[in-house]
Amino acid sequence: MTNATTVYRGGNLLSIRFRFDDTRDVMMPANLAYPPATMVGLWHGGLQQATLVPSTATDAQVWPVVPPALGTRIHDMSDDNCPINTGWSYVGANHGYDTGCRIALVDHGKTTADVGSQWTDGTRIYTLLAVPDANKLLFGNPYTVVNGIAQGVKNPPSAPLTHVSGATHTATVPIAGILTPAVQIFPSTHSHTVAVELDGKPVPDGRSTGQALTISESYVIPSYQGMIDTARANIGTPLATIMAQTAPLCRVTNLYRWSEGTLIVSQRVTAQQTFTLNMGVTQCFPLTAPAGGTRRQFMPNVGVAGTLDWSGWADINTLPALTDFTPATLKDPLMPVSSMTQWAVDAQGTPQWGITMGMLPIGDGLAQNRIKYTTAKGWFISSSFKKNYPQLVWGRTLEAGVSVAGTAYRRYLPPPRTATEVVVSDGTHDFVMIERVGTVVSAQMRAPQLLNRKLVAVGSTNLQVPARVTADGIPYHVPVSPGYGMWRAEPDMVPAEALPGATRGVGTYFLLMSGPTRSNTYTGTYQRLLLYPMYLAEATRVDRACVEMTGIGTGVVRHGVYGHDPATGRPVTARPIADFGTVAAAVGVQESILAVPVVLPAGWHWYAHVWQAVLTTPPSLRASVTGSGATLNLGTSSAAMTGDRFGYHAGGVGGALGAITIAGVHQLPPPRVAYRRA
Structure with a gap:
């Protein structure tokens, strides 16, 4: 295959296929109604991971299911669609507010007529939000309002729940041995819209081929306070049927764009009321390692963070605790962490497949914007999943009507692990990224599509490159490892007359x-x-x-x-x-x-x-x-x-x-x- 994008669609399920190397293609899943929140997600049962398949594989061999014997699974993306965080709970994408309490009580006797009723453990008031069946109940925790911002309380009931108001069936609800705290509450959104286009045209069921596939979605996240208040004000009405009546917290707009082997994710959050926002645009599970292998990761502009040195190939399997990347961990503290390259290696340490992902310097992703709002953490990696979480903002308070927007990218890399040399386009801007661990006297990145473009440094950069891309590409050298850089490739334009007395040479x-x-x-x-x-x-x-x-x-x-x-x-x-x-x-x-x-x-x-x-x-x-x-x-x-x-x-x-x-x-x-x- 060439750099064309092939799309297989069956209803809400899609598989996206493009070239990986000379003999293999990579296939990525997408789901327009990913459960439980029916948002866009990057997983479906016929393609459970990003998978390498032979370039010679026929359409019938890869759709609707890629047999395990045919493909090599390289990356689980089942939780890579990105929610937001309100400072106390993740919500949106496939997440709900985590302040629900599920009680597994056989023949509890409650019905829909009791939804919205209030109950107490003697200290706090809990609201019955749903009656899933005759043996389960879902209660919502109370909320508090501090400085005008509401947030859910994380404390589950500490004693049996007795009736306060609103219920028809008022028998006390026991909790001993049958209470599950911190349950996510669904539905967590409403007013969801989604559209799929290939080169600007709707994508029908079956097989389609083009250059750029886009999936756009938009939805409203209600405030937690609004959900509780609306349930209490509408006794006996299932909350799912009146979500649009709840006070909105924010609107989320996402755009997924596949083109030339790269997935671009853009996310915009617009506040509908004042709240605290943590936002990362995208997140990334680690690569799937071969049997007996591991995952090694490099991060530009980073030294030691946690227990690992990220200026070389850090073995993330050995990461013992959640690791925050703050300005103190950076070589240049004014350039927040913007990217990583990760490789899955076999038991002998030989790279098998890689991924590069990160944040583009667009909008709120510009370094001068991120540095103001990511002092607590510009990136973090969890110790349990070894999962990467870049952050656009962390702890920023948004007033109603204010938006925050960012753009992220990811691309899979074939071996060998020599250097990460990629051109990434969001459809409007083109960016060049070079990351290389190890010294090299003379290297050349091929970039024929950028001939004569002007290179302007926009990210963490310690490499020197020519002012413009030549027919031979982009020469560079790495005298001291590691070398890295990010540049915006500006379109070639008719040169304006130089300012009087201006000089451009190095050393002037x-x-x-x-x-x-x-x-x-x-x-x-x-x-x-x-x-x-x-x-x-x-x-x-x-x-x-x-x-x-x-x-x-x-x-x-x-x-x-x-x-x-x-x-x-x-x-x-x-x-x-x-x-x-x-x-x-x-x-x-x-x-x-x-x-x-x-x-x-x-x-x-x-x-x-x-x-x-x-x-x-x-x-x-x-x-x-x-x-x-x-x-x-x-x-x-x-x-x-x-x-x-x-x-x-x-x-x-x-x-x-x-x-x-x-x-x-x-x-x-x-x-x-x-x-x-x-």
């Missing part, structure tokens, strides 16, 4: 601001961090930062860069993009040489400097006479508009640059700064 210097200057003494700025808005037309990798001292001062000047928060129009205060270190307050050009080059982002950022160490004579620097055209938020008074205003300031910065608190706007002009391109 450039000014952030040109124009007239003066010598300015920074009196009264001891340990006072001054921040100035600066703009770059494109992301630029730099390895040196320079300022000019025009008068001798005591102590040192520390400088660096903070990111820009478009939501506030101010600097990102959690941490800097880079701390360039200190330079002496001595006359002349003072240059900071960066041990590790830093990528200054395209668009706005905030250059910052602070006088430190010895409070005697303030330094004088070459400063620009003009400021930028950026808007400055003055606060609640117009008084700060008087005089020159150049940026914001923060006090008490006596050491390395870190988290800051903006104190207001200042009147000191920006030093003239030059950088050297790396």
